[in-house]
Amino acid sequence: MHIGVVGLGYVGQPLAAAFSDAGFRVTGYDIDEQKIETLGREALVAAVTNIPETTHRSDPPAYTSDPTQLGDCDVIITSVPTPVTADRKPDLSIVRAAGRTIGEQLTPGTIAVLESTVNPGATREEFVPVLEEASGLVLGEDFDVGYSPERIDPGTDRSLQNTVKPVSAFTDDVRGTLADLYGNVAGDVYLAPSVESAEAAKCLENAQRDLNIAFINQFAMACQGIDWLDYEDVLGVAESKWNFQRYRPGLVEGHCIPVDPYYLIDTIERYGESASLMREARVVNESVADYILELVADAFDERREQDGVDDGDATTTGHRVLACGLAYKPNTADVRSTIKRRLFDGLREASLEPVGYDPHVEPEAAAGAFDLECYSSIEQSDASAVLLLTNHDEFADFTTDGLAASLSEPPVVVDITGHLEEPTRSDIIFRRL
Numbered sequence: 050m051h052i053g054v055v056g057l058g059y060v061g062q063p064l065a066a067a068f069s070d071a072g073f074r075v076t077g078y079d080i081d082e083q084k085i086e087t088l089g090r091e092a093l094v095a096a097v098t099n100i101p102e103t104t105h106r107s108d109p110p111a112y113t114s115d116p117t118q119l120g121d122c123d124v125i126i127t128s129v130p131t132p133v134t135a136d137r138k139p140d141l142s143i144v145r146a147a148g149r150t151i152g153e154q155l156t157p158g159t160i161a162v163l164e165s166t167v168n169p170g171a172t173r174e175e176f177v178p179v180l181e182e183a184s185g186l187v188l189g190e191d192f193d194v195g196y197s198p199e200r201i202d203p204g205t206d207r208s209l210q211n212t213v214k215p216v217s218a219f220t221d222d223v224r225g226t227l228a229d230l231y232g233n234v235a236g237d238v239y240l241a242p243s244v245e246s247a248e249a250a251k252c253l254e255n256a257q258r259d260l261n262i263a264f265i266n267q268f269a270m271a272c273q274g275i276d277w278l279d280y281e282d283v284l285g286v287a288e289s290k291w292n293f294q295r296y297r298p299g300l301v302e303g304h305c306i307p308v309d310p311y312y313l314i315d316t317i318e319r320y321g322e323s324a325s326l327m328r329e330a331r332v333v334n335e336s337v338a339d340y341i342l343e344l345v346a347d348a349f350d351e352r353r354e355q356d357g358v359d360d361g362d363a364t365t366t367g368h369r370v371l372a373c374g375l376a377y378k379p380n381t382a383d384v385r386s387t388i389k390r391r392l393f394d395g396l397r398e399a400s401l402e403p404v405g406y407d408p409h410v411e412p413e414a415a416a417g418a419f420d421l422e423c424y425s426s427i428e429q430s431d432a433s434a435v436l437l438l439t440n441h442d443e444f445a446d447f448t449t450d451g452l453a454a455s456l457s458e459p460p461v462v463v464d465i466t467g468h469l470e471e472p473t474r475s476d477i478i479f480r481r482l
């Protein structure tokens with residue numbers, strides 16, 4: 050069987066490699082020619098240096114930016130981005146563009162599978178029409194369509210190979226065929242009763258996570274106004290209960306958790322039903338950036354008082370704030386985040402100069418994502434303050450006093466990860482979410 054994979058990103062590339070490792074002929078297609086060139090070079094190196102125990106592996110995927118190479122695929126799987134627009138509406142333009150590309154190469158008997166996270170109904174209402182229009186073929190007569198969302202969890206050990214992958218299609222036969230196919234690469238397969246139930250479940254999983262984090266974020270921010278209530282102490286007690294859900298307050302970022310709820314909200318509200326909890330969770334989680342800016346401003350006000358500076362406007366002029374951790378979550382290099390960009394713009398508006406440090410993120414990637422100068426160590430940054438934003442494993446030994454030692458006096462340390470303890474030095478100005 051010849052499998053085509055359209056969109057070779059965090060989801061598509063491992064999927065192409067997994068089907069190749071399982072012995073299938075795989076053609077990986079992407080519009081990013083640089084990515085194709087890099088993947089092709091890596092595949093060549095892998096093929097040449099392939100170690101004996103992976104002899105079961107067929108040829109590595111053929112990577113191409115020429116869509117005609119998809120022409121004789123039996124199954125074409127696509128996982129392309131599904132962002133939201135500026136007014137937080139689903140943006141399926143990339144899915145439709147990929148659908149047109151696939152449709153132009155579609156031949157009778159092919160199965161097209163959508164993996165992107167989309168709102169319930171989008172496969173039938175958006176993906177199928179572009180396939181039919183571009184191919185001139187008819188769903189169910191000439192070709193078939195399936196849906197299988199992805200659940201990989203970057204930065205953790207949860208991968209395609211050890212997670213349950215929902216699979217569905219518009220007929221039982223195709224659903225069974227796809228379940229057998231994905232059974233070669235996924236940890237397990239769940240036969241979703243309908244395409245729409247699989248689409249909705251994927252959005253619901255992420256919306257539930259967003260809601261749970263918002264719940265803890267709102268409680269943590271509330272505790273800041275109750276000086277005798279420490280949320281960490283409360284969480285410690287609560288987590289001793291067998292079914293208390295463990296979540297950390299923090300910036301909810303990435304291209305999924307802050308985005309996918311809006312896909313489900315859109316469908317629910319289009320039918321005149323309420324998604325108020327999902328909406329409120331987004332409001333709370335998006336407010337954390339503003340809350341952090343308040344913490345930083347308050348810390349610098351205290352610094353001004355300590356300095357005996359009496360001009361109220363000069364609170365923060367020219368001070369550097371070192372953002373420790375730029376990736377959207379621990380142990381990843383992914384900087385696809387809109388909230389940090391807002392946060393750094395807010396610091397600049399307060400006459401502060403944000404600079405970055407993240408051992409996982411290339412300085413060029415940080416400069417591109419946040420227009421941020423990056424340092425390869427905290428000491429190099431010549432900062433007045435540290436803002437700990439992402440709790441990478443490399444930061445496990447950080448202490449408030451230790452971070453403060455690298456800063457100009459009196460040092461300011463703001464922790465959003467909940468990782469740092471209260472300082473022992475009295476001159477350290479410490480704030481935390």
Ligand SMILES: NC(=O)C1=CN([C@@H]2O[C@H](COP(=O)(O)OP(=O)(O)OC[C@H]3O[C@@H](n4cnc5c(N)ncnc54)[C@H](O)[C@@H]3O)[C@@H](O)[C@H]2O)C=CC1
Pocket residue numbers: 055056057058059060061078079080081084128129130131143146147150164165166167198199200201202203304305
């Ligand atoms: N990254 C993750 O951890 C997960 C992502 N997802 C979902 O998977 C989908 C893809 O996400 P990622 O892989 O992270 O995106 P990504 O941005 O890492 O990769 C997408 C790839 O698609 C390519 N592309 C864009 N337009 C194209 C087109 N018209 N034709 C062919 N290729 C095109 C891009 O060049 C890029 O290489 C999204 O719907 C996302 O919500 C689901 C679970 C996990």
Ligand SMILES: CC(=O)N[C@@H]1[C@@H](OP(=O)(O)OP(=O)(O)OC[C@H]2O[C@@H](n3ccc(=O)[nH]c3=O)[C@H](O)[C@@H]2O)O[C@H](C(=O)O)[C@@H](O)[C@@H]1O
Pocket residue numbers: 166199200201202203254255258262295296297298299300301302303304305306377378379
């Ligand atoms: C329901 C669920 O766990 N979905 C996963 C999620 O993965 P994602 O990479 O978005 O990471 P995440 O661990 O949910 O974190 C998202 C954001 O929320 C933050 N976060 C996370 C947990 C928490 O207690 N507090 C918190 O602030 C993280 O720092 C990050 O900025 O979304 C992925 C996706 O759909 O892209 C999905 O495949 C993953 O399985």
